[in-house]
Amino acid sequence: MLEHATPTNKPEDAHASITITPVGGAVSPHTMKVACSNCNLRELCMPLGLSSAELDKIDDVVASRRKVKRGGTLFRNGEKFTSLYAIRTGFFKTCVASEDGRDQVTGFQMAGEVMGLDGIVHDHHTCDAVALEDAEVCVMPFDRIEELSREVNALQRHVHKIMSREIVRENGVMLLLGSMRAEERLAAFLLNLVQRLHARGFSQSELVLRMTREEIGSYLGLKLETVSRTFSKFVEDGIVEVKQRHVRILNTDALKDILNPKVCN
Amino acid sequence: MLEHATPTNKPEDAHASITITPVGGAVSPHTMKVACSNCNLRELCMPLGLSSAELDKIDDVVASRRKVKRGGTLFRNGEKFTSLYAIRTGFFKTCVASEDGRDQVTGFQMAGEVMGLDGIVHDHHTCDAVALEDAEVCVMPFDRIEELSREVNALQRHVHKIMSREIVRENGVMLLLGSMRAEERLAAFLLNLVQRLHARGFSQSELVLRMTREEIGSYLGLKLETVSRTFSKFVEDGIVEVKQRHVRILNTDALKDILNPKVCN
DNA sequence: CGGGACGTTGACGGTCGTCAAAATTAGTGG
DNA sequence: CCACTAATTTTGACGACCGTCAACGTCCCG
Numbered sequence: 001m002l003e004h005a006t007p008t009n010k011p012e013d014a015h016a017s018i019t020i021t022p023v024g025g026a027v028s029p030h031t032m033k034v035a036c037s038n039c040n041l042r043e044l045c046m047p048l049g050l051s052s053a054e055l056d057k058i059d060d061v062v063a064s065r066r067k068v069k070r071g072g073t074l075f076r077n078g079e080k081f082t083s084l085y086a087i088r089t090g091f092f093k094t095c096v097a098s099e100d101g102r103d104q105v106t107g108f109q110m111a112g113e114v115m116g117l118d119g120i121v122h123d124h125h126t127c128d129a130v131a132l133e134d135a136e137v138c139v140m141p142f143d144r145i146e147e148l149s150r151e152v153n154a155l156q157r158h159v160h161k162i163m164s165r166e167i168v169r170e171n172g173v174m175l176l177l178g179s180m181r182a183e184e185r186l187a188a189f190l191l192n193l194v195q196r197l198h199a200r201g202f203s204q205s206e207l208v209l210r211m212t213r214e215e216i217g218s219y220l221g222l223k224l225e226t227v228s229r230t231f232s233k234f235v236e237d238g239i240v241e242v243k244q245r246h247v248r249i250l251n252t253d254a255l256k257d258i259l260n261p262k263v264c265n
Numbered sequence: 266m267l268e269h270a271t272p273t274n275k276p277e278d279a280h281a282s283i284t285i286t287p288v289g290g291a292v293s294p295h296t297m298k299v300a301c302s303n304c305n306l307r308e309l310c311m312p313l314g315l316s317s318a319e320l321d322k323i324d325d326v327v328a329s330r331r332k333v334k335r336g337g338t339l340f341r342n343g344e345k346f347t348s349l350y351a352i353r354t355g356f357f358k359t360c361v362a363s364e365d366g367r368d369q370v371t372g373f374q375m376a377g378e379v380m381g382l383d384g385i386v387h388d389h390h391t392c393d394a395v396a397l398e399d400a401e402v403c404v405m406p407f408d409r410i411e412e413l414s415r416e417v418n419a420l421q422r423h424v425h426k427i428m429s430r431e432i433v434r435e436n437g438v439m440l441l442l443g444s445m446r447a448e449e450r451l452a453a454f455l456l457n458l459v460q461r462l463h464a465r466g467f468s469q470s471e472l473v474l475r476m477t478r479e480e481i482g483s484y485l486g487l488k489l490e491t492v493s494r495t496f497s498k499f500v501e502d503g504i505v506e507v508k509q510r511h512v513r514i515l516n517t518d519a520l521k522d523i524l525n526p527k528v529c530n
Numbered sequence: 531c532g533g534g535a536c537g538t539t540g541a542c543g544g545t546c547g548t549c550a551a552a553a554t555t556a557g558t559g560g
Numbered sequence: 561c562c563a564c565t566a567a568t569t570t571t572g573a574c575g576a577c578c579g580t581c582a583a584c585g586t587c588c589c590g
Contacts, residue, residue, distance in 0.1 A: 096436050096437070096439075096440050098440055098444075098524075098525075099525055100524075100525045102440065102444045102445075103444075104439055104440040104443045104444050106436050106439050106440075117428075117429055117432050118429060118432055118433050118436065119429070120425050120426055120428075120429030121426045121429040121430045121433055122433075126433050126436065127436060146418075146421060146422065146425070149415075149421075150414075150415045150418075150421065151415075153411075153415075156411060156414075156415065157411065159425075160385050160411070160424075160428070161385055161386050163382075163385075163425070163428040163429070163432065164382055164383060164384070164385035164386040164428070165386045166432050167382050167383055167428065167431050167432060167435065168383050168386055168387075168391050170432065170435035170436070170439065171361045171369075171371050171383065171391065171392060171435070172361070173435075173439055174361075174369055174371050174435065174438055174439065174442060175361050175363055175367065175369040175371075177439060177442035177443050177486060178369045178442050178483065178484075178485075178486035179363075179367045179368075179369050179483075179486065180367075218443065218444075219443075220443075221442060221443035221444065259363075259364075259365070260363075260364055260365045
């Protein structure tokens, strides 16, 4: 069945109002209009309910765009911090390394999400951001963000919320890493991914993983073999169909039950 | 030996310039001067290099103080978010809970550290902050912080750094939870605690744990028995002395070696 | 078509969780 | 101040879960 499935990670018709294809497709990159005010991702990465005067100001936070090829890095641990980055297209992972070479994926980021917050404290980045597929980001110089957020209250509040959201997200990952078993971790991972994709107009039940089993494992605190085995177990149980990186969720409730085991009376 | 040790977690003479005993001890709590400008913790929770005009403004971010008894909560998951809190005295843990009752300690906070950042995104707190000993905090209403940080650039930058620091800290915990073994986790935990205590004028080698083995375990993603066993192993190896919650580090380098195993040629 | 990256599966072992009991300490009320 | 109970900690025995190592299969790309 899965082999004849329509390509996933394409917006469903029901959500066609939110598309993530670049605007002004045929325009030369050099003359491409760089503006949040008419960006179809605005509701994801910018505050709502702005006056048109404020919208004009907001446009100034994006200085330029930058393309990153699959496998390329947006920034690296140790590099000077200058900007935050909003993803327009593509998919990233962020990872930290310990001194002895251990590596840990700290998150996967998709369109509309912001990267680079780690660099603010020490004026240098403390993790790597690697594109898992060809990507394009909006470059937002941080001093410009700070300047503008002094004038536009909604932007100030928005910046604070984005940082707080990241803190809360990481709290959730700590809960996962600290107290869940392999099946629970993978179930939580799939549900989280599919939920975020759905918010962007993709299917609730079908997704294409942009990362390897090893990267999933690193994120979840598991070895790649365990990730693979757990996928196989889900398939046996009829909860998902898996064909390489194509995953179809057959029974969302069963996935949620793994996370929240039903109490037996 | 340990039983005759001088009480720990008291500032060393060499660092007497930084004390964390409350100023104006005998003053009635109701008339107690609430001001950052003459707080001896300022260098920990406020920006440096302010003009005196700016300092006067900064004093306004602290609306009041609040005492929390041991075991009491400063805020709880679900409560409305209004303020950030800077710890003046005492020791806290923050913890998140999953729907099925699982509990995860996400951090331990001490004097000069700021709590409550999790509440900004949704205007409600998403974790509990529990005092592990009698504590006092400065209450900083967040709308006042936002207002002032529009006027005082250094405060704006400071707020951003505090949030970024928390993100980076949590990245480190994710690395720990995702890729370290029990001994490495406990070693990292002890080194981190003692380093933060040292920055506050306490001993580099001696500390009093304010939390139970179970709370340490929850933070480190281990069961309390494993924490206890790992402590015992460190004692056998002559790396630390442990008497209940009193810990003396006998060999800091050995602890660091556990984290960063030496490469054998 | 061939090489390399990626994924799957099996066998086995180690680390850590579980359960249980005992020791030590802390807290409470008389 | 002491007796008593509750809470915390330690230690042991055992087993489950997941990591390790290895072999094989699959897919992708030039």
